[in-house]
Amino acid sequence: MLELSFTAADVAYTRFAFSPLWEVVASVWQLKGGVGHDVHAPWLAQARDRLKGYDWRLLHDLVPAHVIPAFLCPPPTAPLPELADELATVRATPDEQVAREVAAIPEIPAVPDTGELAEVIEGYWDRVLAPFWPRVRTLLEADVQYRARRLTTGGASALFADLNPAVTWRDERLFIEHRRVSGRRGLRGKGLLLVPSAFVWPRVFSITVPGWQPTLRYPPRGVGDLWTERHTAPSAALVGVFGASRARLLAELDNPASTTALAARTGLTAGGVSQHLTALKAAGLVSAHRAGRFVLYARSEVAEHLLTPDARKGRPARTAERPFPG
Template sequence: MLELSFTAADVAYTRFAFSPLWEVVASVLVLRGELGRDLHARWTAQATERLRGFDWRLLADLVRPGARVIPGFVCPPPTSPLPDLDAELAVVRATPADQIAREVAAIPAITSPPPASGALADVVEEYWDRAIAPFWPRIQRLLEADVQYRARRLTTGGASALFADLNPAVWWDRDRLRIDHPRVSARRGLRGKGLLLVPSAFVWPRVFSVTVPGWQPTLRYPARGVAELWADRTVSPSTALVGVLGAGRARLLTELDSPASTKDLAARTGLTPGGVSQHLTALKAAGLLSSHRVGRQVLYARTAIAESLLRT
C-alpha cells in the first residue's frame, strides 16, 4: 500500500499531463506480456510486425516484466502538460552517465551494462516511429477525453470525486490518497508539489507511481474508455467535406481508421495505386495525414485535424 498525504497546496498544484515517452515504456510491457495484451491484441499484432528486424533490446532490457521499479531516467515525468516525444527525449539525452549507472545498479534484475543516454533515446525514437506514431492521434484523443472528464470531476466534486472512479486500486480517504500497490509499501508527503496525473493507453489494468525526490510525484493510470481504443470507428464523410476534398480523398480518409499503405488502400477502394498516391500526397500536404516508414512500407494515418473534420 502506498499512501500519499495532501496539503491544501498539494491539491492546488495537482495537474494533468500526457507523456508519449511513457506510452512507449508501457507498450513495451504490453508486448512482453505484463500489461493488457488481450485488450491491445489488435495493436500488438501490428506493432510486432512493424518492429520486425529492429533491435530494441536496449529498451526491453530496462523495462522488465515483474520489476518493482523502472529506472527513472527511462521515463522521467513530463514537466509540461502536452510534451512531444522530442521534448521528453531531450531530457533523456541530458541524463548524466553517473545517474544512469546508479539507477541501473539499484535494480538487480537488470544485468546489462548501463546504456548511453543518446543510444537509448535513439532506440526509443525508432520504436516510437514504428509502433506508436501511426496510432498516436487515436491514443491522444483517448487521453484528451479522459483529462476533460477528470477536470470536470475535480471542479464539481473536489479531490474525492476526481479519484472516486480513477482505478479500483486508488481511493481518496480524507486528506490522503491510498494506492493498492502490490510491490510498494510506504507513506509519502507530496512536499507541496501536488500530484501529476498522467492518463495512459497502455498501462491498463495497473497504476504506476513516482515518488522519488527530484520529480513531481506522479500517478500514471488507465485512461477512461481504453477498452474501446482499438474498436473500428470508420465514419462517413459529410456531403460538405466531400464537396471540398472530392469523393476519392474523402473516401481515403474514412478508410484510414488504422494506418495503411498505398497498396492496402488501393485494394480496399478500387482506386489505382498511382491515384491513391496522388491523393495521399495532397492530404498529407494539407495536414490531414501523417506518414511513417516501417521497413520498406510507408504507412499513412489520419491526424487529429482529419479526425475533427470527419466528425463535423
Template sequence: MIEIAFGTEDVARTRFALSPLWEVVASVRVLKGADEHGLHRAWVRQVRPRLAASGVDLSPLFDLVPVPAHAPWAGYVPGFLCPPPTTPLPSLAVELATVRGTPPALLRTKADVPPARMAALRADPEAELGRLADVIEAYWELALAPYWSRVLTLLEDDIRYRASRLVDGGAQRLFQDLDPQVTWAGGTLHLEHRTARGSRRLDGRGLLLVPSAFVWPRVFSVLNEPWQPSLRYPPRGVGTLWQSRPVRVSDALAGVVGRARAVLLAELSAPASTTDLARRTGLTPGGVSQHLTLLRTAGLVSAHRSGRHVLYARTRAGETLAQAPGAG
C-alpha cells in the first residue's frame, strides 16, 4: 500500500491529461501478454498480424516494455520512455520530442530491460532515442492511429465525468469511484501496489490523473523525481471499447451525406480497407474508393497505410456524425 499525502496546494494543482505516448506503451504491454482477461482481444486480433506483415523492427520499443513475470522489477516501465505530459492533450509528436531530448542522466530504470538495449541508449543517446521515436511513430500508425478516435472519445468522456465529480464534491468525490485500488481518507490517497510500500508527499506539485484505455485492471503510478506525480487509471466504460454494434443507417444521415456514404461511415466502427468495405456493403471497390475520398476530404474519415493496404477509420467528426441522435 502506498499512501500519498495531499496538502492544500496539491488539491488545487491536481489536474487531468491524456497521453498518446502512454497508450503506445500500455498497448505494447497488452500485445506482450498483459491482457490476461482478454479485454482487448478484438484489437489484438486485428493488430498483431498487421504489425507482423509490416516488417518494421519493433525491438527498440518492445525491449523497453516489460510485462510482469518472475523478475522483481518486471512490472515497471522506464520513466524516460513515457514521461507524464505537461499539457492536457499533447500530440504524439510533442511527446516524442520530449523523448528525443531526454537527458542522458535519466536513461536508467529498475525495469527488466535487456542490458544491451540500455547500454546502446547510454552509448549514443541522440541516435538511439531518435531511432526509438521513429519506431514509436511507425507503431502508432499501424496499431493505434486507426482506432484513436474511438479511444479518445472514451478517455475524454471519463475526464468530463471526473471533472463533474470534482466540482460536485471535491477530492473525496473525485477519488471515490476512480478505481477499486484507490481510496481517499483524511487528505490521503491510498493506492494498492504489488511491491511498493510507504508514504509519499506531493510537496505542492499536485497529482496528474491520466485515464488510459490499455491499463485495466491495473493502476500505474509515477511518484519519483523528476517527473510529475501521476496516476494512470482505467476509464469508465472501458469494457465496451471494442464491442461491435449493429450497423444501422438512418434516413436523416443518408439525407445529409448520401446513403452509400452513410453506410460506409456506419461500417467504419472499426478500421477497414476498401476491399473489406466493398465486400460488406455490396458496393463496387471503385465506388467505395470514390466515396471514401469525399469523406476524407470532408474530414470524416482518415487513411492509414498498413503494408500494401490502406485502412480507413472514422475521425472524431465522423464518430460524432455516425453516433448522433437519429444516426443509428
C-alpha cells in the first residue's frame, strides 16, 4: 500500500495532464500481455499487424512486466504536450541516469541510446497510435472534464471517490494499492499530477521519485467502449455543410481506414474518396498516417467533437454497434 499525504498546498497544485509518450509505454505493456488486454483486443490485433516488419525491439525490451524506467516515461510538465516535446526530454536524459535506471531492472538486456530510442518511438507512434490519438484524446478530455467538476463541487474526496477501486481518499491522505510499492510519501508541496491513460486499464501506475511531480496514471471512465465501432448517420446539418459524401466519410472514420476500405464501405469510387479526403484534410478534419504499405485516414480532434452525441442535435441516434474491425 502506498500512502500519499496532502497539505493544503498539495491540494492547490494538484492538476491534470495528458501524455502521448505514456500511452506509447502503456500500449507496449498491453502488447506484451498486460492485465486488461482483453479490453484493448481489437486495437491489439491491428497494432500487431501494423508492426510486422518494423524493428521496435529497443522499445519492447524497455517495458518489463512490473517496473518501467522513469526516463522512458517522465511526467509531463505541460497539460497537453506533443509527443515531440516529451521525446525531447527523453533525448536530454543524462547517460548516467539511463544506465543507473536500466541497471536496477534485471529484465532489461541493454542500455539504450536515447536518440535511437526516440526514433523507434516515433515510428511506433506513427504506425499504431497516431491514427487513433484523436479518439483516445477525446476520451481523456471527457474524463478530465468530469473530474474537474467533481473537484470543484466536492473537493478532493469527491475527486478521488470513484477514480479507481485501488485508490482511496481518507483523512487528507491518498491510499493506493500496489503489489510491489509500499510506504508513506509526502508530496513536497508539488501536488499530485493526474494523468488519465487509456492503456492502463484496470490498473493504476504511480511515480514518486525525486525530481518529478508525484504522478498517478489511471484509466478514464468509458474506456470499455473505446474500441467499439458505432455506425453514425451524419446529421442533416453536417450534410448541409460538407455534402452527403464528405459527411458520410467523416461518419465512417470511427476507426482509421484506407481509401480502398472507405470506397468499399461507401460505394464511392476510390478516386472520389481520395478527392473528398484531400479536401477534408485541407480543412483540418482528417489526418493521414502511413502504416506500412497503406495510408490510413482518421478524424481529427475537431471532427471528433463535431460527431459527438451532444453536437449532433436533431440527428439520428447511433445505431448498431459492432466490434472494432480488423
